[in-house]
Amino acid sequence: MSTSRACRIRRAEPEEAGELERLQERSSTHWGYPPGYFDWAGEARAIPAAYVRSNPVFVLEQDGKSLGFYGFTEEGDGLLLDKLFVDADEIGKGYGRLLWEHAVQTASELGRSEFIVASDPNAAPFYAAMGAVQYATKPTAEPSWTLHMFRYTVSG
Template identity: 35%
Template sequence: MKVRPAQRSEAGELTELAMASKAHWGYDEAFLASCRDELTLRPADLDRRRTAVAEEDGRVLGFTTLDGAPPQGALGMMFVAPDALGRGIGRLLFEHTMTQARRFGFARLTIDADPNAEPFYLAMGAVRIGATPSGSIPGRELPLLEYVLTSH
């Protein structure tokens, strides 16, 4: 398993991985259709959003984005292929992203978490600091988390 920068040619594949990962939580088709635009990555997004992928034997099993400018940014997207859940890929991607964030000079990152992913982020050391409106579903709120980066 290795983590590497995403390639522009992978934008469509990453979008489909994000949709499949979101669908894993049992959301219906209407909900998923409402999320598609927010979960769509375009080739130009990949560099700007510092997109990294976890790859094994040539297959992308997950990805993450590090958004914003130091000192405060966001873990914008993090998705793992449903058939690869429970293999430590989320932890690998999270730790990689936090290492990159420190290297770029970020002091803290926020995370607009899917409610189903909140326990994972809390286990990684993030803390809930409030709620934030969904970018896809009017009236829906998401857990707003924060991860403070230290120099360890």
């Protein structure tokens, strides 16, 4: 992992919502998705200030630059990790693992014994490597793209 300078993970601020949405869009280009590919997803890709204000959303930064972020939401009675993104230029440097480890700690601090991950098909191997277990795929409005659903048990 080439994270030579100190990184920190902090709670996101609502006024950062636009920046996080742009980071999410840049991250998607790593997998070869062209700009606008996810327009079919509508508001599912939006990150409004209310999302950041109402949910546990955390940013990984180094030298004042946001390198990635994650966010949890409530899904029924469970906790859903519905966003975990690393800036496209930073993928493969270990930042995803740092965010994942922090997310696991956050879930534990929230008193949760497990959480669900809704993953891009390209990111599915990452979640499997982190110990999450795939239990389903879910179709989307785009027939060529499915969500890969994982469950992760938080160790006590």
